[in-house]
Amino acid sequence: MSISGKSDANRWEELQIARLLFGLSLEEQAEFDEFARKMPAEQAELFEHVVASLDVAWSDPTSMPLPEHLRNAIRSRALEELTTKVLQPVDKPTLVSVSAVRSGKLPWVVAVVCMALTVLTLVSTRSIEPVKQVSRDAAQLRAELISAAKDLVQVMWADGPTPISGAGGDVVWSPSQQQGFMRFRGLTMNTPTVEQYQLWIFDKNQSEQTPIDGGVFDIDSDQEVIIPIQAKLRVREAYLFAITIEKPGGVVVSSRERLPLLAAVN
């Protein structure tokens, strides 16, 4: 690709601006990278400098101080790393793109889940009480977990066999801390006396037919909801999280008729 022509120069500017303001698609990013290899680095940074300067000019740090719990979480994480004298990045969360799940892997995932859920057996004593939904506290705890856990797994929810339109979010789970949170947007509010959501965790060290009960919970808001995971057994190596809709109190064996969300770990 020549970058000497006017059209190439225009395209290069266009890509730089799109990258700064809106983000690039994979194809655009590849195109950007190709241009960037041929252009002096400082040229790619000029627009970035302009936008960053406006960001600074328009920011309002005094009226929007960093929340204390967030500051503490960031500080703890930083100091922990500094004391080891090595400023290492946090282990990159394992991210599974929705497209990956929806493409090649989905049939396999669905097959595993369906097979498992046909004979789904509760592995341990099951709590009848739904998981308490304490949004603000859960948000804080989730933020602290993400900051502190070096083995954090983070996966996006993807549509299951019976999807709920617009439902999404993610799951974070730390195997070492045996703690995790589900985050939902757009998941239909349920009436607890009629039906409840239930989380199942599929573990590589566990038979596919006996996933671990991750707790029964309710969605009582159309805003973002964060639910703590309450695994009833130790989760050693989770490879799939699944949400089913069950009768109040949850079930021991799922009929797998209603399975709106799945999150597969790479």
Next chain:
Amino acid sequence: MQVSILPRVARGETNAIDECLDQYGGLVWSLACRLSPTTSDAEDAVQEIFVDLWRNAGRFREDLGAEVTFVSTLARRRLIDRQRKLRRNPEPQSIDETDGNLAAPQSRSRMELAEDGIRATACLEKLRQNERELLELSIYHGLTQTRIAEQTGVPLGTVKTLIRRALTQLRNCMQVGSRLHAEGGVQL
């Protein structure tokens, strides 16, 4: 002139962490709130940004620009990257967009701003009103070009053209200002 914090962070000085959070915590948080769909997304983003900052502190060079601009650049990269990943249907809105009321940004006083910010604000005033508005919608409010077109009634192609023209003018203006400042202390 403000003493740089990031080189001390890179050297592992623990008190530099607190100073960094004091100095830039509010900036990063306000950026994250503007460019994230929810508060918890903003919280996640801020943590990721500061991890990036600790990791890249050693790359900051005082001779190439202000520290605050370095922090802001790094924050925006991460936020746009997250925004892109999160962008599913429906398109995410920034926190301050959800109430439907897009307030105009308030520029900080000259006393508070680094040179880059002062220069950017001065150059911004030279743009046409509609160009300034489009920059506010895209940079400050984090709207996509499509949403800007919907909101303003300006055709999408024109939105792209005007944003690009405005940024090019700003870039040229800031380069001139920077050169004048370096040569003779003239400040915009």
